[in-house]
Amino acid sequence: MVPRRILVTGGMGFVGSWLALMLKERIPSSEVIAFDNLKRRGSDLNVPRLSAAGISFIHGDIRCTEDLESVGSFDLLIDCSAEPSVKAGLHGSPRPILSTNLIGTLNCLEAARRNDAAFLFISTSRVYPINLLNAVPFEETETRFAFADQTELPGVSCHGIAEDFPLGEFRSLYGATKLAAEFVMKEYAAFHDMPVLINRCGIITGPWQMARVDQGVVALWTVRHAIKKPLRYIGFGGTGKQVRDILDVRDFGELVLRQIANDSKWDGRIYNVGGGVDHAVSLAELTDLCQDVTGHTIDILPHLDTSPEDLRIYMTDHRNVSEDFEWHPEKSIRETVSAIHNWFRDNRDQLIHLW
Numbered sequence: 473m474v475p476r477r478i479l480v481t482g483g484m485g486f487v488g489s490w491l492a493l494m495l496k497e498r499i500p501s502s503e504v505i506a507f508d509n510l511k512r513r514g515s516d517l518n519v520p521r522l523s524a525a526g527i528s529f530i531h532g533d534i535r536c537t538e539d540l541e542s543v544g545s546f547d548l549l550i551d552c553s554a555e556p557s558v559k560a561g562l563h564g565s566p567r568p569i570l571s572t573n574l575i576g577t578l579n580c581l582e583a584a585r586r587n588d589a590a591f592l593f594i595s596t597s598r599v600y601p602i603n604l605l606n607a608v609p610f611e612e613t614e615t616r617f618a619f620a621d622q623t624e625l626p627g628v629s630c631h632g633i634a635e636d637f638p639l640g641e642f643r644s645l646y647g648a649t650k651l652a653a654e655f656v657m658k659e660y661a662a663f664h665d666m667p668v669l670i671n672r673c674g675i676i677t678g679p680w681q682m683a684r685v686d687q688g689v690v691a692l693w694t695v696r697h698a699i700k701k702p703l704r705y706i707g708f709g710g711t712g713k714q715v716r717d718i719l720d721v722r723d724f725g726e727l728v729l730r731q732i733a734n735d736s737k738w739d740g741r742i743y744n745v746g747g748g749v750d751h752a753v754s755l756a757e758l759t760d761l762c763q764d765v766t767g768h769t770i771d772i773l774p775h776l777d778t779s780p781e782d783l784r785i786y787m788t789d790h791r792n793v794s795e796d797f798e799w800h801p802e803k804s805i806r807e808t809v810s811a812i813h814n815w816f817r818d819n820r821d822q823l824i825h826l827w
């Protein structure tokens with residue numbers, strides 16, 4: 473498809489702002505609109521950045537249908553607006569996460585249906601249950617945990633977690649709201665014949681991720697090293713061996729551009745998206761990398777209590793999305809950490825108040 477008017481909800485957030493910018497640059501004939509309530513601290517810093525690129529901004533809330541109606545017509549909606557923290561609602565009222573991630577997302581879906589528009593959803597690997605992921609047999613090396621070769625569970629292999637990993641059990645309110653929204657999207661794809669695509673993403677990171685505790689761990693680690701503030705290795709023995717795969721946001725943007733160019737798969741299909749085993753790192757290994765890139769060493773103390781929502785290992789099996797869209801993550805973790813460090817150094821004055 474070649475969309476004429478693209479609405480990016482959450483368009484001033486980390487992922488949304490990158491997608492809006494890459495879309496505007498690579499499909500210049502399109503009008504790109506970033507819609508955001510600027511709830512995320514630091515999202516306001518993206519307003520001049522996107523405006524300079526010719527992207528319009530609508531200050532609005534996805535929970536409010538009138539705000540969405542004020543956008544006018546569009547033919548592609550990319551939903552990047554969310555309460556994106558796995559901790560959201562677990563210790564206080566669940567109302568904000570339920571109203572944004574569930575009701576708000578469904579408002580976006582309905583707005584897309586009314587406009588005969590295609591719908592791209594940024595879901596999360598957090599739809600997979602916590603206790604099942606932590607029950608996968610593992611081995612321990614000097615610097616990290618790794619999935620063991622033998623496991624009875626479907627959807628786990630040396631390539632990571634695939635789309636057929638079981639979905640029973642609990643997953644956090646964040647994961648539950650995303651999964652519930654996915655279910656409804658599948659109904660829209662089937663019964664309204666609406667073009668819908670769902671990317672279940674692992675960790676996405678890069679410059680302009682505001683590096684707060686409830687956001688990406690890679691940006692947090694890099695910036696804390698840059699400003700010489702301490703960190704903690706929380707849980708799983710307090711040695712920093714927990715592992716995640718990392719996807720650079722610019723690699724994610726390349727995938728989304730390919731998905732838009734090839735709309736034959738937009739039938740409610742779900743893809744696991746992430747850096748994969750070749751882009752996996754433990755916290756302890758990330759520390760070494762951050763020391764190298766920033767030239768700073770900071771205190772990182774062990775904290776033995778494991779948070780109930782935390783995972784020992786998550787790695788994305790992205791073979792399906794790679795095959796269907798001829799896409800592979802290109803940027804190394806070192807390149808991504810260096811890019812975050814350079815961005816922070818170049819914008820330190822406007823960013824420092826965030827921490």
Ligand SMILES: NC(=O)c1ccc[n+]([C@@H]2O[C@H](COP(=O)([O-])OP(=O)(O)OC[C@H]3O[C@@H](n4cnc5c(N)ncnc54)[C@H](O)[C@@H]3O)[C@@H](O)[C@H]2O)c1
Nearest residue numbers: 482484485486487509510511512515533534553554673676
């Ligand atoms: N960053 C990651 O590692 C990652 C991984 C998997 C999935 N995702 C998903 O990607 C999407 C974007 O995440 P992100 O990392 O850019 O987060 P972010 O917090 O940087 O961006 C979210 C944006 O949505 C806006 N927003 C929040 N509530 C809103 C509302 N009610 N109405 C309008 N705007 C609202 C915020 O102000 C913010 O600008 C989310 O759906 C998230 O669940 C992110």
